[in-house]
Amino acid sequence: MTVVSPDNRRTRREFPPGFAWGTATAAYQIEGAVTEGGRTPSIWDTFSHTPGKVANGDTGDIALDHYRRFREDIRLMADLGLTSYRFSISWPRVQPTGRGPAAERGLDFYRELVDELLSHGITPVATLYHWDLPQELETPPTGGSAAGGGWPSRDTAYRFADYAGLAAEALGDRVSTWTTLNEPWCSAFLGYGAGVHAPGRTDPADALRAAHHLNLGHGLAVGALRAALPASAQLAVSLNLHVVRPLSERPEDLEAVRRIDAVGNRIWTGPMLKGRYDEDLLQDTAHLVDWDALVHEGDLAEISRPIDLLGLNYYNPTVVSASAPGQALPRDDGHGGGTASPWPGAEDVAFHRANDDLTAMDWPIDPTGLSDCLLAMHREFGLPLLVSENGAAFQDTVAPDGTVHDPERTAYLRGHLDAVADAIAAGADVRGYFLWSLLDNFEWAYGYDKRFGIVHVDYDTLVRTPKSSAHWYAGVIRRGGLD
Numbered sequence: 001m002t003v004v005s006p007d008n009r010r011t012r013r014e015f016p017p018g019f020a021w022g023t024a025t026a027a028y029q030i031e032g033a034v035t036e037g038g039r040t041p042s043i044w045d046t047f048s049h050t051p052g053k054v055a056n057g058d059t060g061d062i063a064l065d066h067y068r069r070f071r072e073d074i075r076l077m078a079d080l081g082l083t084s085y086r087f088s089i090s091w092p093r094v095q096p097t098g099r100g101p102a103a104e105r106g107l108d109f110y111r112e113l114v115d116e117l118l119s120h121g122i123t124p125v126a127t128l129y130h131w132d133l134p135q136e137l138e139t140p141p142t143g144g145s146a147a148g149g150g151w152p153s154r155d156t157a158y159r160f161a162d163y164a165g166l167a168a169e170a171l172g173d174r175v176s177t178w179t180t181l182n183e184p185w186c187s188a189f190l191g192y193g194a195g196v197h198a199p200g201r202t203d204p205a206d207a208l209r210a211a212h213h214l215n216l217g218h219g220l221a222v223g224a225l226r227a228a229l230p231a232s233a234q235l236a237v238s239l240n241l242h243v244v245r246p247l248s249e250r251p252e253d254l255e256a257v258r259r260i261d262a263v264g265n266r267i268w269t270g271p272m273l274k275g276r277y278d279e280d281l282l283q284d285t286a287h288l289v290d291w292d293a294l295v296h297e298g299d300l301a302e303i304s305r306p307i308d309l310l311g312l313n314y315y316n317p318t319v320v321s322a323s324a325p326g327q328a329l330p331r332d333d334g335h336g337g338g339t340a341s342p343w344p345g346a347e348d349v350a351f352h353r354a355n356d357d358l359t360a361m362d363w364p365i366d367p368t369g370l371s372d373c374l375l376a377m378h379r380e381f382g383l384p385l386l387v388s389e390n391g392a393a394f395q396d397t398v399a400p401d402g403t404v405h406d407p408e409r410t411a412y413l414r415g416h417l418d419a420v421a422d423a424i425a426a427g428a429d430v431r432g433y434f435l436w437s438l439l440d441n442f443e444w445a446y447g448y449d450k451r452f453g454i455v456h457v458d459y460d461t462l463v464r465t466p467k468s469s470a471h472w473y474a475g476v477i478r479r480g481g482l483d
């Protein structure tokens with residue numbers, strides 16, 4: 001909503017009452033304590049310990065030691081006035097082998113975390129899967145009878161639903177908003193297609209199988225959550241939908257948009273929200289997988305179980321075109337490079353920068369993509385929406401007096417919150433904004449090189465220092481809007 005003061009000099013962007021002002025994090029990126037309480041390795045422990053996979057050989061072994069310092073971190077959140085916090089549960093911490101009973105010590109960590117949040121008046125939002133698949137579900141121990149094979153294996157979807165049920169039984173009395181998967185596109189296509197994320201496989205057919213089983217895992221988990229949680233629980237999924245724009249209006253470039261939209265976006269929203277895979281997606285990828293064999297009878301009904309909220313993770317738009325004959329394709333479409341394509345069936349699409357105003361990830365800054373995406377999802381599905389991630393990495397420096405001044409991040413956040421307000425003003429039902437991220441953290445294949453936090457972390461001492469963007473965000477929350 002826009003409020004113009006009588007003298008017309010100031011314009012205020014207000015947000016609806018009850019709007020969730022949050023930050024988001026993920027277990028492997030912050031927790032550390034990777035062997036504590038019986039936790040076993042996830043595919044990310046294995047991947048980060050594989051030479052050459054992560055910048056500087058960085059791992060999440062210690063990360064920010066949030067596992068031990070979570071009370072301090074929640075104090076910081078409370079000081080900033082956050083009303084909500086989105087965290088992820090580490091699957092190998094609460095169900096170490098990915099099957100069988102839960103590990104109570106692992107669950108206790110999350111019980112304490114949530115109790116601490118609640119005692120500070122911060123509403124917890126739990127994400128079940130932010131990429132840390134128990135390694136045993138990818139590679140079963142030698143001699144064992146378990147299936148393994150990771151997400152390309154159908155069994156993993158059922159394992160995920162069991163884990164979701166365990167987590168909900170343990171935490172359902174104190175957590176009422178749940179997200180099943182975070183950015184399944186990254187799990188399937190960066191993990192099994194491009195190989196730049198764990199488990200580092202590069203097989204386009206397996207990437208598509210992983211996509212279907214992530215969808216199935218989501219639907220089965222929604223069923224398990226509904227069975228374990230009170231009727232008032234709010235269930236969501238967080239998708240990094242690609243805001244795809246054509247380089248030109250040439251039919252070939254529009255066709256490139258269609259292809260990326262199919263395998264980047266509609267591969268999730270189709271089955272989850274409409275109960276179908278679009279025919280063009282099936283055709284684009286028919287030479288890679290046998291969809292009739294992959295999608296069993298009843299799968300689509302399972303996957304499209306109703307959810308209550310749609311979470312959108314937005315960072316930047318994507319500009320695409322058809323490739324010119326003989327043109328070397330830019331493989332680095334903002335997801336860490338790699339020589340294999342993360343776009344099965346659309347490998348020959350060329351990627352271009354939307355503009356040259358870049359974050360430290362080389363991602364172009366364009367808040368209009370966020371309002372466009374929110375409005376498109378509102379119009380197509382009519383669901384209440386969350387911005388479940390949005391933020392930016394910049395090269396922050398610590399001043400001699402110990403402060404960290406990050407005006408670029410503040411400008412980025414201001415622009416994107418303004419875009420959220422635009423979408424709300426145009427009718428989208430946006431219920432909250434979760435800034436990525438609370439703290440600088442382990443940025444996957446980039447290790448600790450890229451800082452997304454509004455709170456600076458000194459990786460030698462683990463001392464946390466709120467940056468100027470954190471103070472700015474606290475002011476926005478206090479005022480309930482932007483000036």
Ligand code: IFM
Nearest residue numbers: 026183313389436443452
């Ligand atoms: O750090 C990641 C997060 O884990 C998933 N979404 C994008 C963020 C920035 O790359």
